[in-house]
Amino acid sequence: MGSAIAALIANSSCQVVLLDIASNNPNDRNSVVKKAIENIPKQRPPSLSHPSKLAFIKIGNLKDDLQLITECDLIIEVIIEQIDIKYKLYNKIIPYLQNDAILASNTSTLPLKQLKENIPDSIKSRFVITHFFNPPRYMELLELITDQAVVPMVVDKITNFLTINLGKTIVKSNDTPGFIANRIGCYLLELVVRTAIKANLNPVIIDKIFTDLLKFPNTGIFGLYDLIGHDVMKLISTSLVNSLPMNDQYKKIYILTPILDKMIAKNLIGRKGVGGFYRISAINKVKTKEVINFQDFSYTAIEDPKVEYNSINELLDSGSIYGQFFKSILVEFYLYLTSLIPEVTDNIYDIDKAMRLGYSWKQGPFELLYNIKDGFEWLKKEATIKNLPLPKYVANNNYKTIDSSKFQVSRINLRESEVLLKNNSAQVLLYQDRLVFSISTKMNCLNEEVFTLLLEAVDLAEQREQDLYIVPLTDNFSAGADLKLVAHYIKTNDFTKLDRLLELGQQAMMRLKYSHINIISCAVGFALGGGCEILLHSDFIVAHQELNAGLVEVSRGLVPAFGGIKEMFYRAQGNKDRLIKNIINILTANKTSSADYFILDYGISSAQINMNKQMIFLEASQLTFPKKVVKVDKKITLPQISLSEELDISQYNELQILLLAQLQDIIALQEIDEQEILERERKIFLELAQNPKKDLAF
Numbered sequence: 001m002g003s004a005i006a007a008l009i010a011n012s013s014c015q016v017v018l019l020d021i022a023s024n025n026p027n028d029r030n031s032v033v034k035k036a037i038e039n040i041p042k043q044r045p046p047s048l049s050h051p052s053k054l055a056f057i058k059i060g061n062l063k064d065d066l067q068l069i070t071e072c073d074l075i076i077e078v079i080i081e082q083i084d085i086k087y088k089l090y091n092k093i094i095p096y097l098q099n100d101a102i103l104a105s106n107t108s109t110l111p112l113k114q115l116k117e118n119i120p121d122s123i124k125s126r127f128v129i130t131h132f133f134n135p136p137r138y139m140e141l142l143e144l145i146t147d148q149a150v151v152p153m154v155v156d157k158i159t160n161f162l163t164i165n166l167g168k169t170i171v172k173s174n175d176t177p178g179f180i181a182n183r184i185g186c187y188l189l190e191l192v193v194r195t196a197i198k199a200n201l202n203p204v205i206i207d208k209i210f211t212d213l214l215k216f217p218n219t220g221i222f223g224l225y226d227l228i229g230h231d232v233m234k235l236i237s238t239s240l241v242n243s244l245p246m247n248d249q250y251k252k253i254y255i256l257t258p259i260l261d262k263m264i265a266k267n268l269i270g271r272k273g274v275g276g277f278y279r280i281s282a283i284n285k286v287k288t289k290e291v292i293n294f295q296d297f298s299y300t301a302i303e304d305p306k307v308e309y310n311s312i313n314e315l316l317d318s319g320s321i322y323g324q325f326f327k328s329i330l331v332e333f334y335l336y337l338t339s340l341i342p343e344v345t346d347n348i349y350d351i352d353k354a355m356r357l358g359y360s361w362k363q364g365p366f367e368l369l370y371n372i373k374d375g376f377e378w379l380k381k382e383a384t385i386k387n388l389p390l391p392k393y394v395a396n397n398n399y400k401t402i403d404s405s406k407f408q409v410s411r412i413n414l415r416e417s418e419v420l421l422k423n424n425s426a427q428v429l430l431y432q433d434r435l436v437f438s439i440s441t442k443m444n445c446l447n448e449e450v451f452t453l454l455l456e457a458v459d460l461a462e463q464r465e466q467d468l469y470i471v472p473l474t475d476n477f478s479a480g481a482d483l484k485l486v487a488h489y490i491k492t493n494d495f496t497k498l499d500r501l502l503e504l505g506q507q508a509m510m511r512l513k514y515s516h517i518n519i520i521s522c523a524v525g526f527a528l529g530g531g532c533e534i535l536l537h538s539d540f541i542v543a544h545q546e547l548n549a550g551l552v553e554v555s556r557g558l559v560p561a562f563g564g565i566k567e568m569f570y571r572a573q574g575n576k577d578r579l580i581k582n583i584i585n586i587l588t589a590n591k592t593s594s595a596d597y598f599i600l601d602y603g604i605s606s607a608q609i610n611m612n613k614q615m616i617f618l619e620a621s622q623l624t625f626p627k628k629v630v631k632v633d634k635k636i637t638l639p640q641i642s643l644s645e646e647l648d649i650s651q652y653n654e655l656q657i658l659l660l661a662q663l664q665d666i667i668a669l670q671e672i673d674e675q676e677i678l679e680r681e682r683k684i685f686l687e688l689a690q691n692p693k694k695d696l697a698f
C-alpha cells in the first residue's frame with residue numbers, strides 16, 4: 001500500500017519520497033524500491049492519475065537515504081503490522097525528523113497507545129494514525145486517530161493536508177481496535193460468511209439480497225471477502241480478536257469454520273488464489289462466473305438468481321429460509337453496531353460516513369435501519385424474542401434523537417441558497433453572491449428543459465454582470481444527452497422534439513462560449529457526451545482529479561452533436577498533430593480516467609485540478625477571473641491531411657469509417673469558421689443517426 005499512497009500524493013502534484021528496505025544487492029541497494037516503482041503503473045485499478053506523475057516520486061532505501069526524511073513535513077509509515085518491526089523503524093527515522101514534521105502510521109490494527117509506548121515525548125505530540133483505505137486513490141475515507149498528547153496545530157496541519165491536498169474525507173475515531181470501518185465491516189463479513197456456511201446457504205442469493213435490497217456494492221459480502229483475500233481476512237480478524245476485550249461479540253461470531261480453513265489450505269483464498277467463493281472460468285471459451293460448492297469445493301456456473309422480494313421488509317416478513325437468515329444476522333449486526341457507541345465513536349453520522357466512504361455502501365448502517373419498518377423498534381422486539389441484552393444506546397432510546405437529514409449532506413446546502421429560476425430539470429441559485437446553474441435530472445442528463453434554463457441563466461448572468469458557475473449538486477457533472485428520452489422520441493417518431501433538442505443543445509453551447517460573462521464549470525464524476533461538450537464550451541474548469549470526461553458518443557452509435565466535433569476542429573487551430581489527436585478522441589470515444597488525462601488528451605488550457613470533490617465549488621468561487629474577452633469567430637485553416645493515411649483504419653467499425661469520411665470532407669474545405677463546422681456537425685449527426693445499429697437503451 002506504501003507505493004499506492006505515494007502515487008496518491010504524486011497525483012496531487014506534491015513531492016513525495018518513497019523509502020523501502022535496502023536490497024542485499026551491493027550493486028543496487030534501491031532494487032526493492034525500484035521494483036515497487038515499476039509496479040505502480042501496473043496496479044489495477046490504476047494508482048496514478050497520469051504516468052507523468054511518477055516524476056513527483058523520489059526513491060531511496062532505509063539504510064543509505066534516511067537523510068531524505070529531513071526534507072519531509074509528513075512521514076507515513078506503511079510497513080508490516082508487527083510492533084517490534086515498527087519500533088525498529090521509528091528508532092531509525094526519528095533522528096532525521098524535522099522539528100515540526102508529523103509522524104503517522106498507516107496501521108489498520110495496532111492501537112496508537114501501543115505504537116507510542118517507546119517513542120520519545122517530543123515525538124508523541126506529533127504522532128498520529130492515518131488509516132487509508134484500499135485502493136487509496138479511490139477510497140475517500142481516511143480514519144484519523146489522535147490522542148491527548150497530539151497538539152491541535154498538528155491535527156489542523158494534517159487535516160488540511162489530507163483533505164485539501166489528498167482529497168480525503170476524515171472521520172475521527174477513538175483509539176480502539178479496527179477503528180470504525182473495519183471493526184464494523186469485518187464483523188459483518190465474518191458474521192454473514194460463517195453463519196451462511198454453517199447453515200449451508202447459497203452465497204449467490206445472499207449477495208444478491210445484499211446488493212438488490214440493501215444496496216450494497218456489487219461485490220456483495222462473499223465477493224468482498226474474495227476481493228480482500230481469505231488469508232488477509234484471517235490476519236485482520238485474528239488481530240482484532242486478539243486485541244478486543246474478552247466479552248466482545250466479535251470473538252463469539254469468529255467461530256471455528258473448518259470449511260474456510262480448508263479453502264485457505266487449497267489456496268482458494270479469493271481473487272489472488274485459484275478461486276474463492278466465486279471464480280471466473282472460461283467455459284466453452286465464454287467467461288463464466290462460478291460459485292463454490294462447500295461439500296466438495298467444486299464450482300458451478302451461476303445463473304442470475306431472482307430475488308422475489310421487493311424490499312427488505314418483505315423479505316424479513318416472509319418467514320423463508322433467507323428471510324430468517326437475514327433477520328438473525330441483521331439483529332446480531334445491529335446489536336453489535338450499537339454496542340460500539342460511545343466506545344468507538346459517539347457520532348453515529350461518522351459511523352454512517354465511514355461505511356459509505358470506506359466500504360462503498362450506498363447508505364450507512366443507521367440510515368439503512370430507516371429502511372426497515374420501525375427499524376429500532378423492530379430491533380428491540382427481535383432482541384427481546386431472542387433474549388439478547390440491549391446495548392445502552394438502544395435501551396436508553398438514544399436513537400430517538402437521530403436527525404435523518406444529517407446522513408447524506410449534499411455538496412451545497414440548498415437551504416442557504418435563493419432559487420432565482422427553476423424548472424423540472426434545472427435551477428439557477430444565488431449561493432452567497434455567486435450565480436449557480438445546477439441540473440436536477442438523473443445523472444444530470446441533458447434535455448430541452450436543461451438547455452432552456454441554461455440559456456435563461458446566461459441571460460440573467462449577463463444582466464447582473466456576474467459570472468455563471470455550472471455546479472453539480474450530486475456526484476456527477478453530466479452523463480450527456482438523455483438517451484432514454486432520445487430513444488423514446490425515436491420510438492414515437494417525434495422528430496420535431498429531436499430536432500428541437502439538437503438545436504437547443506447547439507444554441508446553448510454557443511451561448512456559453514460567446515456570452516460576455518465567464519462560465520466556470522465545476523467538474524466531478526462523469527462529464528460524458530453533452531456533459532463534456534459543456535466543459536469544452538466553458539471559459540474555465542475546476543476539475544476533480546477523479547473526473548471521467550470525454551466525447552463518448554461513438555460508443556453509443558452516435559456522434560457528438562452539441563458542438564463537440566466543432567470544438568475538436570476549432571481547438572486544433574490549424575495544428576496538424578492536435579487535429580489528429582482530437583479526431584482520435586471522437587473516433588475512439590475517448591473517456592478519460594482523470595482530470596490530468598482530460599486536460600492533455602482534449603487540449604484544455606483553462607483548468608485547475610482539485611483533489612477534493614467536496615471543495616470544487618469552494619475553490620472555484622475563490623478564484624478571480626479577468627473580464628472575459630469575447631472571442632471572435634474567425635476562419636481557421638485546416639491542415640491538409642489524409643485521415644486514412646494518418647490513422648490505422650483497419651481497427652475501426654462501420655460507423656467510425658463513415659464518420660472518418662465525413663470529417664475528411666470538412667478537412668477538404670481548407671478553411672472554415674465555427675458556424676460552418678457546427679452546421680456540418682448537425683448534418684453528420686442526422687445522417688449517421690439513421691444507422692439502425694444503435695443501442696441507446698440502458
Ligand SMILES: CCCCCCCCCCCCC[C@H](O)CC(=O)SCCNC(=O)CCNC(=O)[C@H](O)C(C)(C)COP(=O)(O)OP(=O)(O)OC[C@H]1O[C@@H](n2cnc3c(N)ncnc32)[C@H](O)[C@@H]1OP(=O)(O)O
Pocket residue numbers: 442443445479480481482483484485486490498499501502505526528529530531533552553556558559560561562563564686689690698
Ligand atoms: C433517425 C434518428 C434521428 C435521431 C436524432 C436524435 C437527435 C437527438 C439529439 C441528441 C444529440 C446528442 C448530442 C450529444 O453530443 C450526444 C450525447 O450526449 S450522447 C450521451 C453520451 N453519454 C453516454 O453515453 C453516457 C451513458 N451512460 C453511461 O455510460 C453510464 O450510465 C455512466 C455515466 C458511465 C454511469 O454508470 P453507472 O455508475 O454504472 O450508472 P448507471 O449506468 O447504472 O446509470 C445510473 C442511471 O442513470 C441512467 N443514465 C445514465 N446515463 C444516461 C443517459 N445519458 N441518458 C439517460 N439515462 C442515463 C441509467 O440508465 C441509470 O438509470 P436507472 O437504471 O437507475 O433508471
